[in-house]
Structure formats: C-alpha cells, structure tokens
Amino acid sequence: MAHTFGVDLRGIIDLLSHHLYSSPRVYARELLQNAVDAITARRALRPDAPGEVVIEPIDSGTGGTLRISDTGIGLTEREVHDLLSTLGRTSKRDELGFARQGYLGQFGVGLLSAFLVAERIRLVSRSAKGGPAVRWTANAAGDYEVEVLDGAGADREVPVGTTIELVPNRDSEHWLERDVVRALVVEYGELLPVRVVVAGEVVTSETLPWAQDALGYGARVLGVQPFDAIPVEVPTVGLTGVAYVLPRGVHPGARQSHRVYLKRMLVGDSIEGLLPEWAYFIRCVVDSSSLRPTASRESLYQDETLLAVREELGRQVRDWLVRLDATDPDRTSALLDAHHLGIKSLARVDDEMLRLVERWLPFETTDGGQSLRQFKRKHGSVAYVPDVDEFRQLAPVAHAQGMGLLNAGYAYDVEIMDRLVALDGPAAARRVAPNEVLAALGEPEPDVERALRDRLALAKDVLERHDCEAVPRDFDPGSLPALLVTNVEGERKRDVEQAGEQADPLWAELLGSLVSSESDASQRLVLNCRNPLVRRLAGLNDSALVELTVESLYVHALLQARRPMRPKDTAALNRSFLELLDRAVGGHS
Ligand SMILES: Nc1ncnc2c1ncn2[C@@H]1O[C@H](COP(=O)(O)OP(=O)(O)OP(=O)(O)O)[C@@H](O)[C@H]1O
Numbered sequence: 049m050a051h052t053f054g055v056d057l058r059g060i061i062d063l064l065s066h067h068l069y070s071s072p073r074v075y076a077r078e079l080l081q082n083a084v085d086a087i088t089a090r091r092a093l094r095p096d097a098p099g100e101v102v103i104e105p106i107d108s109g110t111g112g113t114l115r116i117s118d119t120g121i122g123l124t125e126r127e128v129h130d131l132l133s134t135l136g137r138t139s140k141r142d143e144l145g146f147a148r149q150g151y152l153g154q155f156g157v158g159l160l161s162a163f164l165v166a167e168r169i170r171l172v173s174r175s176a177k178g179g180p181a182v183r184w185t186a187n188a189a190g191d192y193e194v195e196v197l198d199g200a201g202a203d204r205e206v207p208v209g210t211t212i213e214l215v216p217n218r219d220s221e222h223w224l225e226r227d228v229v230r231a232l233v234v235e236y237g238e239l240l241p242v243r244v245v246v247a248g249e250v251v252t253s254e255t256l257p258w259a260q261d262a263l264g265y266g267a268r269v270l271g272v273q274p275f276d277a278i279p280v281e282v283p284t285v286g287l288t289g290v291a292y293v294l295p296r297g298v299h300p301g302a303r304q305s306h307r308v309y310l311k312r313m314l315v316g317d318s319i320e321g322l323l324p325e326w327a328y329f330i331r332c333v334v335d336s337s338s339l340r341p342t343a344s345r346e347s348l349y350q351d352e353t354l355l356a357v358r359e360e361l362g363r364q365v366r367d368w369l370v371r372l373d374a375t376d377p378d379r380t381s382a383l384l385d386a387h388h389l390g391i392k393s394l395a396r397v398d399d400e401m402l403r404l405v406e407r408w409l410p411f412e413t414t415d416g417g418q419s420l421r422q423f424k425r426k427h428g429s430v431a432y433v434p435d436v437d438e439f440r441q442l443a444p445v446a447h448a449q450g451m452g453l454l455n456a457g458y459a460y461d462v463e464i465m466d467r468l469v470a471l472d473g474p475a476a477a478r479r480v481a482p483n484e485v486l487a488a489l490g491e492p493e494p495d496v497e498r499a500l501r502d503r504l505a506l507a508k509d510v511l512e513r514h515d516c517e518a519v520p521r522d523f524d525p526g527s528l529p530a531l532l533v534t535n536v537e538g539e540r541k542r543d544v545e546q547a548g549e550q551a552d553p554l555w556a557e558l559l560g561s562l563v564s565s566e567s568d569a570s571q572r573l574v575l576n577c578r579n580p581l582v583r584r585l586a587g588l589n590d591s592a593l594v595e596l597t598v599e600s601l602y603v604h605a606l607l608q609a610r611r612p613m614r615p616k617d618t619a620a621l622n623r624s625f626l627e628l629l630d631r632a633v634g635g636h637s
Contacts, residue, residue, distance in 0.1 A: 055135055056190070057163075057188070057189070057190030058188070058189070058190065060135065060160065061160065061163045061164070061188065064157065064160060064161055064163075064164065068157075068343060068344050069161060069164070069344050069346070070344070070346060072161075072164040072165050072220065072223055073223065073232055074161050074164070074344075074345070074346075075161045075162050075164050075165050075166075075214075075223070076229060076232035076233055076236060077232070077236040077237070077313065077314075077345070078153075078158035078159065078161045078162070079116050079159075079162060079212060080101065080116075080233060080236060080237045080240070080244070080313070081152040081153055081158060081313060082118075082153060082158060082159060082210075083101040083116060083117075083118035083120060083210070084101065084118075084120075084152060084237075084240055084241075084242055084313070085120070085140060085151045085152050085153050086118050086120020086121045086122070086209070086210060087099040087100075087101070087118055087119060087120040087121075087242050088120075088150050088151060089120060089121040089139070089151075090119070090120050090121040090122075090176050090208075092150075093121070093176060094176075097119070097176070098119045099119060099120075099242040099243065100118070100119050100242065100243045100244075100245065101116065101117070101118045101119075101242060101243070101244045101245070102115075102116070102117045102118075102245045103115070103116045103117075103229060103233060103244070103245065103246045103247070104116075104247065105224055105225055105226040105228075105229040105230070105246065105247055106216070106221060106224045106225050106226070107225075107226065108225045108226065108227075111221070113170075113213045113214055113215050113216070113224075114213070114214045114216070114224040114229065115211055115212070115213045115214075116211070116212050117209060117210070117211040117212075118209050118210055118211075119207070119208065119209040120176075120209050120210060121175065121176045121177075121208075121209075122173045122174045122175040122176055122177075122208050122209050122210055123171075123173040123175055123182060123210065124175040124177060124178075124179045124182070125179065125180070125182045125194065125196055127139070127175070128171075128173070128182050128184050128194055129194060131156075132159065132171065132184055132186075132192075133184070133186075133192055133194075134156075135156065135157065135160070136156040136157060137156045138153060138154060138156035140152075140153045140154050140156075141154055149338075150311075151311075152310070152311050152313055157343075162212070162214055163188045164220075165214065165216060165217065165220035165223040165224060166188070166214035166215055166216055166217060166220070166224075167187065167188045167215055167216070167217040167218075168185065168186070168187050168188070168214075168215040169184075169185070169186050169212060169213070169214060169215075170183065170184070170185050170212070170213040170215070171183070171184045171185075171186075171210060171211070171212045171213075172184075172197075172206055172210070172211050172213075173206075173209070173210040173211070174206045174207065174208050174209065174210075175208070176208045180196050180197055180198035181196075181197040181198075181206035182194060182195070182196055182197065183195045183197060188217065226246075226247050229246060229247075230246045230247065230249070230251065233246050233251055234251050235314060236313060236314045237251070237252060237313060237314070238251060238252055238253065239252070239253070239256060239257070239309055239312040239313075239314075239335065240252050240312050240313060241254075241312055256288070256312075256335065258277075258289065258290045258333060262277035262279070262290045263276075263277050265290075265333070266290065266292045266333070269292075269307060269317075269333060270292060270294070270331060272294070272295055273295065274292040274293055274294060274295065275292075275293040275294060275295050275382075275383065275386065276292075276293040276368075276379075276383075277290045277291075277292055277293075278290065278291040278292075278293065278330075278364065278365060278368045280332065280334065280361055280364050280365075281364075282336075282357050282360050282361065284356075285336050285337070285338045285339050285353060285357055286336055286337030286338050287334050287335070287336040287337075287339070287357065288334065288335060289332055289333050289334030289335055290332065290333050290334075291323070291327075291330045291331075291332045291361065291364070291365055291368075292330065292331045292332070292333070293329060293330060293383065293387075294329050294330070294331060294387075295386065296385070296386035296387070298328060298329050298387070299328075302328060303318075303320060304320055304321070304322070304323060304325070304327070304328060304330075304331075305317065305318035305319065305320060305331065306318075306319045306320075306322045306323070306331055306332040306333070306334065307319070307331075307332070307333040307334075308322065308332075308333075308334055308335075308336070308339075308348065309333075309334065309335040309336070310335070310336055310337075310339060310341055310345075311335075311336075311337055312335055315341055315345060315346065315347065315348065316346050316347065319347060319348055320347075321348065321350060321354065321358065322334070322348070322354075322357070322358060322361060323358060323361050323362055323365070324358055324359070324362040326362075326390050326391075326393045326394045327361075327362055327365050327390065328390050329386070329387040329390050330365055332361065336357075338353075339353065339354060339357065340353070340354075366394070366398065366400075366401065369383075369391070369401070369404065370400050370401075370404065373404045373407070373408070377408070380404070380408050381408045381409075381410075384404075384405070384408045384409045385410070388405075388409055389459060389460070391404070391405060391409070392405060392409070392459065392460040392461070392464060393459075393460055395460070395464055395467070396460055396463045396464060396467060399467075399471065402464065402467055402468070402471070405420070405464060406419065406420045406421050406468070407419055407420075407421050411423070411454050411455060411456070411461075412439070412454070412455040413452065413453065413454045413455065414443050414446050414447040414451070414452050414453045414454075415447075415452060418454075420454075420468070423452065423454055424476075426452065427452035428475075429475050429476060429477065429478055430454055430465065430468070430476065430477040430478065431451070431452060431453055431454065431477075431478050431480045432453070432454040432455070432456035432461070432462075432465055432477060432478070432479060432480065433453055433454070433455060433456065433457065433479075433480055434456050434457055434461070434462045434465075434479060435457045436455060436457035436458065437457075437609060437610040437611070438457070438482065438533075438609075439453065439454075439455040439456075439457055440455075440610065441531065441532070441533070441608060441609045441610075442480075442482060442485050442531075442533075443455075444525055444528065445485060445489070445523060445524075445525075445528065445531060446485050446488075448523060448524030448525050449485075449488050449489065449523065449524065451485065451488055453480060453485075462479075465477040465479070482533035482534060483533070483535075485533075486519070486521065486533065486572070486574060489521040489522065489523040489574070490521065490522040490523060491521070491522060492520045492521060492522040492577035493522070493577065496520075496577050496583065496586055497520045497577065499586040499587065500520045500575065500577065500582070500585065500586040501520065503585055503586055503588055503594050504518045504520075504598065506591040506594045506595065507594050507595045507597075507598035507599070509595070510595050510598050510599045510602070511569075511573070511598065511602075512569075513616070513620075514571070514573075514599075514602055514616075514617075514620070515569050515570045515571060516532075516569050516571045516572070516573045516602060517535065517569040517571070517572050517573070518572075518573045518575060518598070519572050519573070519574045519575070520574075520575050520577050520582075521574050521575070521576060521577065522576070522577045522578050523576055523578060524578065526576065526578040526579055526580075527579065528576055528579065529575065529576055529579040529581050529582050529601055529604070529605075530573055530574060530575050530576060530579075530582070530601045530602070530604065530605040531573075531574040531576070531605060531608075531609075532571055532572070532573055532574075532602070532605035532606055532608070532609045532611070533571065533572050533574065533609075534570065534571055534572075535569060535570055535571055535572050573598075573601065573602055573605060575601070581597075581601075582601075585597050585598070585601075593631075596624060596627050596628065596631075599620055599623070599624045600624040600625075600628060602620070603617065603620050603621045603624055607621075
C-alpha cells in the first residue's frame, strides 16, 4: 500500500526560520508578495480591477494583531484546502511546473514564514470567481480549520480579496508594530506597482525613483554622491536600472554589492555577481522581471542567464567609458585617477580600454606624471622599469643623463606594456635593465679612476662581504655618491657556472660563451666620481677609513634602493654608523 510523507510543521518552521530565511523580518515581504500576486491574478481576469494593499500594524504595547488586506483574486473554499493547507502547493506555477510570468511567488512556502512571528494566522477571503467567503485559521502547532461564512451577515460584509491577521507569538510582537512594519514594507515594497498603505500612509510610488532623478536616488542609496549614473538595460530579462560609478575610495578587493529588485520587490542590497569583477567601482540598482531568485529570495540564482546578464552589464559600463573618453577628457582623466586599478585590469584584455589608459592614465616618469602617449611622443618609445624601487633609484640618474624612464612597477603595468607591444610592435615599449642605464654613464677622468681603484683594493674584504663589485663612473646628479644595482649578468653567470658544474664539458663551454661580465658579484656599487665625497675617498691613505667609507656608501645606497635589509646589512649599518660617530666625536684622533 502506498503512503504519503507526513510533515512535521514545527520542524518545517524551524527549517525556514533558521536555515532558509536569514531573519523573521521576511514575513513582511512574503505577505506583501502574496497580496500583490493576488492583485495581479485578479487583473489578469479584469484589467481595471482595484489594486490596493492595506496594512494595519499593532499599536505598540496594545497586544493586538497585525492585519493585511488586499483587493486581489481571493480564494474559494476548495482553493483554501488545496493551496493554503498543503505545503509546497502554489497557484503560481503552470501545469509543467514552470513559474508563471508576472508572479512573485513560486515555491508554495512563503505563507509559512508568517509563523516566524505569529502563533496563529487567520485568513478571511472571498474569491473573485464567486462563492461564499471562507475563513481559514491555522496554528503554529500544525492544525488548521476552515469555515464557510455562507449566508450570515459576516459573509455579506466580506469584499472580494483577502485579509490576513497575525496573532504574534510571545517574543515577536515588536515585529508587528508600526515603526518596524513601516520600515520593512518601505524597504521591500516601496517600488511595487500597487498602492500599499501602512497605518493610513501610502508608502509606494508609481514610478521608479531612478527614472526621475538617478543621481539624487543614487546619493540616497549609496550614502555618497556618485561620480556618474549610467542607465542600463537588458531587455531579454526585463532588466532596467542604473549603474552608479562610485567616487574615489573603493578598494578593488571590496565585495561588489548591488541592489536588486525582482518584479519591483527588493531581493537585497548586497547582491553579488551582477557585474564582472573588474567593475568593482560600480554599484547597480536594477529591477528585473525574469531573473531567478533562490528559494529564500535573498539572492539570485547563479545560472547561465545571470552570467549573460553580467557580461551584458559589463559591456554597457565599458561602452560608457569609451563614450566618456570620446566626449569628456577631463572627466575621463578624473575617473581614471579614481579607479585606475579596475580600468587597468580591463585594459589587459580589452584593446579600447588599453587605448583609453594609453591616452589618459598618468604614469610616474622621469619627466613627472605623464600618460603613455605623452611619454611616447617625447621619447619615441616607452622605456620602462618593472619595479617601483628600482625605478626610484634609477630615475634621478637617468633623468640627469636625459634618458626617459617610466615606472611600470604597479599592478597590471607590465601586462599593459606587453599588450602594447603585441598590438603596436616591439618599438612600442621596452623593458630597461639597470645595466643599460649604467652603460649611459660617463667614464671617469683616468687619474681619478686609477686613484679610486687603488683605494677600492683596500676595501676588497668589505665589497666581498656584501657580494659587491665597485664600478667608478662619472654622472649627474653630482650630489648622489653611489648607486646600487643588481648585476643581472653576474647572477646569470653564477647560474651558468652552477649549471656548468653539472653539465657535460661541451655544453658548459657553450653556456660560458654566453656570459660576458667580468665579475660574478650579485650587485654593483656604482661610485660617482663627480661627487665630492667619492673624490675625497680617492685621496685617502688610512685603509681603515677607506673600508669604513666604502661600507657606509654601500649601506647608504642600499637604503636608497629600498632593498630589504638582511641581518648582515643591519650589522653593517650599525657598524659604520657607530664608527663614523666615534670618529666624529674624536675617538680616533
Ligand atoms: N493574499 C492571498 N490572496 C490569494 N491567494 C493567496 C494569498 N496568499 C496566498 N495565497 C495562495 O496560497 C498559495 C500559497 O502561498 P505561499 O505564500 O505559501 O506560496 P507562493 O506565494 O505560491 O510561493 P512562495 O513560497 O514563492 O511565496 C499561493 O500560491 C496562492 O495561491
């Protein structure tokens, strides 16, 4: 013999309250939604049927009930048994189980959420299809009663539509009181296309607020004045709304959160996944007639449709950016200034964005802040350094020699340079190695160089300790005594030597022929013979003082290069500083 599942109503209510819905507050949305759906159903029969929802909350502390009445389609006695008293039964799906167009509900469980705040629900309804009025009373314990109000005076007074009355449970009276109810109804239902009255006050408006004053509405919803408001539209899912461009100050890692309405009922205002990740500086407010909610109605179902909508909204924001670029240069550069990270990340894969970045985004260069285009116009191609510290170190030297350098050490910069090369050819951008800057530096006067090299021989131990080769040069600015650069060739040579130890002789010889540097030290301390201190170093006779000066110059250059200090560097800093201090206060005299 076949049996049907039994259902423990208490268990279901517990499931709903603790696991499906995030708070009892959703009861207001579910009741509102049923009332609006009932009006929609009635208007499907008769388009000019009245549409109004009236909510009478509890007056604080009076211990009464909340009533919500609608002028909707109502329920016949059969429907009350069939729809209200069977969990999961709904009138809002078709024979094949698909959600019917135009209705907010679809799962057949929403009414139960009233039990999150009520111990008893009383419903009185009269169907627009005719027949007597019906009263249905259900308790949280899981029992219900149906009475037909036929013929009696009470029946005649019941208009077509439904009134639901909630008797609060012990801890929930406050959920049904005026201020809370009003706030909840405004939050969820302020855009509903029917008149909703709470405690005598109409809380809905006919038109979508962003259609009238998008920027004003944006400021209210976001709490700040948006940079701009982009109207967006995806007709395939009946979506309209606004993409707000946030003013500066949003972090690229910040979670996207959008305000989403479905059929003009709020789903939530921190809905994720509506725009591609790069658009972190955009907040949307949209209404859609056919995106799918999850069963809790608190988020969107992540399906193919949502993916397609995300792509399309991303495209519309991007098109706006391109239009702005063409029509309003000042605003474009202000926007790029505020949100360069998102736009740069887009430029890696989108050529029009790349051109926009090329034209407007200021980069740090040896000629000050400049766009790639300006820089290219002056120097012919973009010579860049892919590391911020290296740039800072090389920039003054390069600038003094008339070389243009651009700092491409921030997020996405190198990928943007690679993309420029892929599009415009190898002359478009070029990575500059420190040695290239060194190659541009002048040779020192021979006698100064000779004298300096003699002194440097005295500091051999110090230089070896720091894995450094000293290179005398002559360059501007004269105030800079020394420059520390990584010896890329030296490192390569060391790798090759290591590889050579393990490789067969023929291969080792081949590898060896690729390396030309004289030294295999990993760093180069480039001493500036134009600097007075370095010149004095060339004339020193005290070998201890030569060692101390070379080590101090090394530490100074290391600090300038902002390299991380290893323990032996910190020890060198302490040693040289204290020894210099000692000499300064006369310890050696
Ligand atoms: N105010 C009302 N007027 C007329 N019929 C109603 C009303 N409230 C509920 N009903 C009927 O009761 C059924 C069950 O309602 P319930 O809120 O549990 O589910 P639903 O609205 O169909 O779906 P969902 O769970 O997505 O809200 C509805 O499908 C509708 O037919």
